[in-house]
Amino acid sequence: MQAGTRTLSFRMRMFISFGLLAIVCLAPMLVYFHSSMGVIAIQDAEDRARRDMRLLLWLLQQHGPFGVEEDLDAWCKAAGAQLGLRITYMEHGVVLTDSEIGSARLPFLEDHSSRPEVEQALKHGEGLAMRQSATLGKSLVYVARLVEPGLQGERGVLRLAIPLSQVQAQEGRLLQAINWLVPLSLGAMLLLGLWLSRSLAASILKFSCTALAIGNGDYSRRLYTSPGREFLPLQQSVNTMAEQIQATILGLAEQKGQLEALFNGLAEGVLLLDASGTVESWNNAFRQVFKDMPPKAGRHLLEITMEPALQHAVHRIVAGEIAAVTMALPRGDREYEVSITPFRDAHAVRKLVLVFRDVTEAHRLERVRRDFIANASHEMRTPLTTIAGYAETMLEQEPLDQTMARKFLGIIHKAAWRMAGCVDGMLALSRIEAGAWHADMASHSLAALLEEGVEEIRPNAERHAVQVTWHLEDDQMLVYADEEGFRTVLKNLLENAVRYSPAGGVVTVKASRAEDRVRIAVADQGPGVPSEIRGRVFERFFRAADQQGRRSGGAGLGLAICKHMVQSMGGTIRVEGSSRPDGQGATFVLELPSPQNGFEI
Incomplete structure (x- = not known):
């Protein structure tokens, strides 16, 4: 039974x-x-x-x-x-x-x-x-x-x-x-x-x-129910064991994922070589460095980079001739700094890691810094030399008649103002580039702004025997811009046009609509801007040379200030060649939003 x-x-x-x-x-x-x-x-x-x-x-x-x-x-x-x-x-x-x-x-x-x-x-x-x-x-x-x-x-x-x-x-x-x-x-x-x-x-x-x-091996499974109380100790033991093993595996997987994300998220290209100098692994940034020759595991470094100097450095490190090396590697229009460092993995196997750092922008910024210091020093040296020279003359020549003294003081005063203008321009440009200047956008009458700008420049134009005219496609045209910023841009463009126009020349300002934007063109009759330097005229301290090779104009900051202000107002600025038969003159085109483009008025 x-x-x-x-x-x-x-x-x-x-x-x-x-x-x-x-x-x-x-x-x-x-x-x-x-x-x-x-x-x-x-x-x-x-x-x-x-x-x-x-x-x-x-x-x-x-x-x-x-x-x-x-x-x-x-x-x-x-x-x-x-x-x-x-x-x-x-x-x-x-x-x-x-x-x-x-x-x-x-x-x-x-x-x-x-x-x-x-x-x-x-x-x-x-x-x-x-x-x-x-x-x-x-x-x-x-x-x-x-x-x-x-x-x-x-x-x-x-x-x-x-x-x-x-x-x-x-x-x-x-x-x-x-x-x-x-x-x-x-x-x-x-x-x-x-x-x-x-x-x-x-x-x-x-x-x-x-x-x-x-x-x-399926450690994600759990014993949630038990057929009886007798099974509870077994259930708890199995669940605890599975949780511990799963936590360990998840921790390792998370660490691996973090390392892979960090590895692939690096801006620098990283390449890992084994003890023989063949490729083991790489990150995404390395792929971008050598787009035309994608890496493949097991290949030699020379097959991927086609750089004998780099391969030679790897051979020297593998042979034990040198401990590590950092070298420059130009590729096309980019410049890279490559550091090669040996290390040992978890099994004490000697391997190499190559880090490719793009230093193109750093070098460019270094050149800009050097040019800025040189240009700023040059711009400050001229007025300072003038001030020092005339002040020294006034001190040495005694007595100095009143007429000559006033003349010298006038020259000193003019040089001081030139130096102050250069400093103000650099400070203004620095504020704009640092984001400290914010455009207060609003709708304004374009006719009123153009009339004020032309009238402000007219005394200077008359001194240079230059006529300034302006024309609007529609007297009721509105522009969406920062009022003071627009006046600064227009003033700089008009001053440049008057400065480069010959005696008897005409500066023309025309405003028209271009789809959903307002187009303002300032044209002069000066020597014009050669096509090869039109892309540089908005750089700081850049000044075009005259026909004798002399650099003319002011400190070279006005157009740089114009460019940054216009961009802050959501517009664009460019320089075009002349439409005249003799090819003389340049036209600076400024485009800004119009209120009809969906902006609040």
């Missing part, structure tokens, strides 16, 4: 146990219902009889007094037929009317005063009894109530009867329903037991499969 039990599956044992438990629970319930259903049905019949008696008394009161016995008999028969009850009325034990007995038989009925329910009604006001009817020959449930005054002025008794067969029929129906309900409940419980046993068996199978998967 024990051997047979051990052969049963866990699911089958659970199902059998659940079935036995269901039978043990439902059997006492079925016995209880069978033993108590009769009592419950009779109690329900008595309660119903009492309710019907109250209703009948209410109907009797609503009807009012009866004149003769025939009226009472007719009312009883009608009420009994409607309510499905036997209604009897009697006085002094004499039946005066009965809903189920004809009037002709009433005189022959025996005295009912000895009936139990009648005796109780006469004594206590209400009586209840269940017995065999001597008149009808069937079992009834009787309820009697005392009625005062009666039909003949005396006390009467109103009685109703409910056939016990109705109670028994109701009891039979309830028992039949219970006899069906209990097997159905048992079946449902057995089905539930089957489902529970299958779910428990599935839980054990899942537990086993999860444990097997963890054992096979």
Whole structure:
């Protein structure tokens, strides 16, 4: 028997146990219902009889007094037929009317005063009894109530009867329903037991499969459910082990990902070589350095870079002739600084790492710095030399007549202002490039701005015998710009145009619409700007040379300031050649947004 039990599956044992438990629970319930259903049905019949008696008394009161016995008999028969009850009325034990007995038989009925329910009604006001009817020959449930005054002025008794067969029929129906309900409940419980046993068996199978998967290396799996308390220590141990292993693997993967992201995110190109000098790995920046020869693992450095000097340096380090080296490597228009450093990996194997650093911009900035210092020194030296020379002359030549002194002081004053203008220009340009100057954009009348700018430059133009004219395509044109910034740009362009125009020349300012922008062109009749230097005229300290090779003009900061201000206002500025037949003159074109371009006015 024990051997047979051990052969049963866990699911089958659970199902059998659940079935036995269901039978043990439902059997006492079925016995209880069978033993108590009769009592419950009779109690329900008595309660119903009492309710019907109250209703009948209410109907009797609503009807009012009866004149003769025939009226009472007719009312009883009608009420009994409607309510499905036997209604009897009697006085002094004499039946005066009965809903189920004809009037002709009433005189022959025996005295009912000895009936139990009648005796109780006469004594206590209400009586209840269940017995065999001597008149009808069937079992009834009787309820009697005392009625005062009666039909003949005396006390009467109103009685109703409910056939016990109705109670028994109701009891039979309830028992039949219970006899069906209990097997159905048992079946449902057995089905539930089957489902529970299958779910428990599935839980054990899942537990086993999860444990097997963890054992096979899937450390993300967990034992979330346990088939029983006996499995809890095993479940916790397996989960803890899997979590620790997974945390270690995730940590290593995260470190690897971080190193790869750092490796590929470096701006410098990095190349890793093995002990023999062949390629092992590289980052994305290295690919950009050698786009035409993509790297491939196992190749020699010379095959990828085509740089013998670089390959020679690697050979020297591999041979142990030098420890490390840093060398320059020009490639096209870019300049790189390459550092070659040996190291040992986790297995103590000697390898090399090459770092390619793009120093093109650094070198360019260094050249700009040197040029700036040289240009600034040159621009400051000229006025300082003038000031020092004339001041020294004034000190050495004594006495100095007033006319000569004023002349010298005027020259010193002019040189000082020139030096101050140079300093102011450098400071202004530095503020703009550092982002300290912010354009206060608004809509302005272009005609008013041009008229103010031309009138401001007109005295200087008259001194140079240069005529300045301006023309608008539409007098109502608006420009979206910073007011002071626009005035500064226009002033610099007009001063340059007047400075380079010959005596008797004309400077023309024209404004027109160009799609969604405003175009202002300042044209002069000077020597023009050669095409080869048009891209440099907006550089700081750049000044074009005249026909004798002399650098003319101011400090060379005005157009640089113009360029940065225009860009801050969302516009562009450029220089174009002349449209005149002789090729003389230059045209500076300034384009700024118009309010109709969706800007707020």
